[in-house]
Amino acid sequence: MSGTVLVGGGSGFVGTHLTKALSSKNYGVKIVSRMPGPRNVSWHEIGARGLPENTVAVVNLAGKCGLLSACKPYFISLYLGQNVMDFKRRWTAGFKQNVFSSRINTTASLAKAINNSLKKPKVYISMSGVGAYKPDPEAEYTECSNIRQFDFFSKLVIEWEKAAALDSAAKNQCRVVAIRSGVVLGRDGGMIKQLYLPFILGLGGPVGNGAQFMPWIHIADLVDLIIFCIENNQVEGVLNGVAPQVCSNKQFSNAFAKTLNRPAFIPVPSFVFNLLLGAERAKMITEGQKVIPQRTQELGFKFRFPTVQSACENIVKGA
Secondary structure, eight states: OOSEEEEETTTSHHHHHHHHHHHHTTOEEEEEOSSOOTTEEOHHHHHHHOSOTTEEEEEEOTTOOOOOOSSTTOOOOSOTTTTTTOTTSOOOHHHHHHHHHHHHHHHHHHHHHHHHOSSOOSEEEEEEEGGGSOOOSSOOBOTTSOOOOOSHHHHHHHHHHHHTOOOHHHHTTSEEEEEEEOEEEETTEHHHHHHHHHHHTTOOOOBTTSOSBOOEEEHHHHHHHHHHHHHOTTOOEEEEESOSSOOBHHHHHHHHHHHTTOOOOOOBOHHHHHHHHOHHHHHHHHOOOOBOOHHHHHTTOOOSOOSHHHHHHHHHHOO
16 A cells, blocks of 8 residues: 555654654554644644545544553553653543543544545544543453443543544545554653653652553554554454553563663652542553453554563663
């Protein structure tokens, strides 16, 4: 497949890696952004003029899941766009609405552009998150698991994915894929970038007792998965963008510290996040879900980094 891939939010951590990989495979890339640039088109242009010529795929990363740092070193966010875990922002109704609209509106705008286009792209890939699954130490979730609204973040994911729905005419010509991504691991962005210094100084450790699950994926595997969805016509529906190895927060901390030849024995108490963020937001850090990429693997996707140890070694040592 050749042609242009339109990437919403393509200037961030995942978008930068995706753009580089697509270019290496001779795709043209257009980035939907509020910032000017040689490859960029604005959200207003997409709304007014529609998709760029010869668009074969649309990928929306605006609001993509990942990890940031605003109160270093332990600022952790599972949803970008409007920074959910900004310690400086109170968790008010207005802030929640900004978080909600920053994801839903971009996703719906791209869906509308596809609906209105005369020549449809082959696929529309929208990123959401594992927040659709309720934290439960006993439950195991696959793409076939039923999801329902149980808090703000589950509602966000459900509405996020609904916003990507196409009309009946477009659905007959354009596949829709929703990737529910876990924490994205890579040296030049996300969580690892923020944890590198405290861990290298021997100050790293788990959140709370570290027993909570931490669904994760290496940046290279997430990029590969997006391209896999673009290039394989049988792929549509929900995919869990998480590595096969189920990992706790403590297991990740130990693996990362081991790769750096450092200890990982300084935990951050859960009550710290409850105080800073409030109980609703803090649960995104202090609780987690056991998420399995069952359908992702059944469709034939192969992970380069299936274990957290192999991912950490690649990130730290380039191995």
